[in-house]
Amino acid sequence: MSVIINISRRDFLKTGALIGGGLILGVFPRYEEAPGEEAATFAPNAFIRIGTDGIVTVVVNKSEMGQGVYTSLPMVVADELEADWSTIRIEPAPVDPAYNHTVWGIQGTGGSTSTWSTWDQLRKAGAAARVMLIQAAAEIWGVDPLSCKAENGFVIHPETKKQLPYGKLTEKAARMCVPQDVPLKKPEKYKIIGKPVKRLDTPDKVMGKAVFGIDVKVPDMLTAVVERCPVFGGKLKSFSDKKAKAVAGVRSVVQIPTGVAVVADNFWSAKLGRDVLETVWDEGPLSGFDTKKQRSDYAALAKRPGTAARKEGDAEDALSKAKKRISAEYEVPYLAHATMEPLNAVIDFREDGCDIWTGTQFQTVDRNSAAEVLGLKPEQVRLHTTLLGGGFGRRANPHSDFVTEAAHVAKAVKKPVKVMWTREDDIRGGYYRPMWYDRIAACLDGNGKPIAWRHTVVGQSIIAGTAFEKMLVQEGVDETSVEGAKDIPYDIPNILVDLHSPKYPITVQWWRSVGHSHTAFVVETFIDELAQAAGKDPYEFRRSLLSKDPRRKALLELVAQKAGWGSVLPAGHGRGIAVHKSFGSYVAQVAEVSISREGEVRVHKVVCAVDCGRIVNPDTIEAQMESGIAFGLSAALFSEITFNKGRVAQSNFHDYQLMRINHMPVVEVHIMPSEEKSGGIGEPGVPPVAPAVANAVFAVTGKRMRRLPIRAEDLKRAEAV
């Protein structure tokens, strides 16, 4: 059964079918006027539509990129609605203020916010519909609504044993006033929330029927690929399209602001055309840019005081007087998101309007950016959110890079066009997780207690120059650069965290867990170094410093217990521990590693404990922890983007390596029962794994890993610690 409908509500009404072969194949009709709403449908709010057939359509305003929102959000609605789960279908929301993020004020998905930010909104939506359906039934039966109840898709009057299914109540319920204040269920009454409900999107994804942006087809559609400058900040000088145009199937070659687009009947022709396109670039100021030079610039900057992000006591003074001082420098590279589905967008631009199909996390921004390029009003642009073949932040581009570029191509070709990125375009296309360099120092008292902690962070600001700058850059400090560093939880009287945000034309962006992707590595490996300097067990050392954070302490204890911290391991194996809070959730992990004869880190097992507050779907949480660990391990062990002569040195999966199944550890997930406000779940699994692994490597080898990805040469390097 198909439940994923990749069409807007208007298309839905036009085609009038939830399940249709054409739609499943991703073939979409071109723009036509949508007919009026079907009278008997009950649509009490923007999120719920119940048909006379009893089918409950939940309109989901969050993008499904693997994190399970197409199931978890309907679960919240369905529970309050007292719906029969088997009648739930989902539909991606069109772009409309009704679907704006409750905190951001624009429509979008990210920051691990989907569950908690819609929690009240969706429960109220479900509850309001339930109240109206009960009122409708009570009116039919001439009884007091308070004597009726809703259950499993029926309104029931227990006294008379009368019952009516929701599908028979839609017409009457649609005429009821939408109640403002509705009673919400007590958590102990939840029937769906908190259960490992099966994902609604799984069958289509297994059958090969799921429609991603790349699968969308519209009649008369052309396909384009774009040749971009190989150096960031460069400009096109000239180009010759003679050879490209001679390739069979190539229709046109057009210059756009980001480069030159080769437009053809199909992808392969466009790609062959681009292969022979001749371009001359003015490579600009970065033509000699080199990672080694950038690294030494960062290292020099890290020695100078930056803009303070947190200052408590006098860390400098305490450090200068310290008898025992420990310091270290850490570094992590630029990283590409490398979603499995390369970026793409389909745009059908007409004089009076435009349709866009794309897998995006940033609907409002993308729609408005495309409208500006196309000279349309935003409301003339209809954006249809497809499934996303991975997002990880890349598809929430603050400048709408891939949609804006596609709009320029569409404007030039005046025909429906799909603009596609190859893997090489994706790896070399920028908007990376920034490269970071951290310098950190601390000192201990005679009992091994930390007295001072000074942490200097160096790296590009993600937020500067975006619409989020006012919200997230405070007194010169980009909060996302120091998140996880400025809020270290340990009992240390003197703390200084400061920041340098050097500017480079290399584009950077939020990458699954953002600043935490490097700060957890630095903080949680350095705390291990302090434990060692204090002669304490790394787990006990952390535990002794968490007096102000009982939730974190309890989670740390849980993971240590579940992992059998301190128990005997096979020869050559070692354990490392880390705990980190991000996006409102705490995650603690214990990694067990060994070093292979080839000098390769083997991660055998990761025991993971998570406290994300109140939960909606435990299986989703488990899946997101497994996923976050795999994502974090790719960064810890394999991936890096580097520059040589201004060019990205990597291009595809042979040199931008990601974790494969043969490196996947056994992952064991333990969820801490909690009634706290929900935190995020998509990202918090990522940050702790790199430090847990680095600490485990130390346990095995006695060598500190202070840069990622961990390299064989770092394992071999003799180092006195």
Next chain:
Amino acid sequence: MISLDVNGKTYNIDVGPEAPLLWVIREHLGLSGTKFGCGMALCGACTVHIDGKATRSCQTPVKDAAGKKITTIEGIPDDHPVKKAWIEDEVPQCGYCQPGQIMEAVALLKENPNPGDDDIDNVMSGNLCRCGTYQRIRRSIHSASKMMAEGGKS
């Protein structure tokens, strides 16, 4: 004209002999379950079966597939133990790589009906999953193997 047998159906397509089978399947035949991930046979998203063998369609010129029996994700029966196990174990997250994973797993189980974890890792390591569903892929291949042994279809 090139004649292709895909999922038991014959297609005659006017396409250059060097065009990768992947794009012919996706764009000419409209079977979009087979995915593009890298174009260099590095990720496995484009995996199909050619005469029963798991093959990267992005690196297979269409002329080499002519006259052979090609199976795509759409040609694997809905009740195939691998598909059933994948659904039961909730393997997919974003889902993009999963058709390729499933095609590889179906071929693996045909060769080796009772693989150990090492056998699975060995064969499946050519298929990338950025969501990291690997633990569930392993689990699911074991459950499919069990299902097949208990008399399910292969």
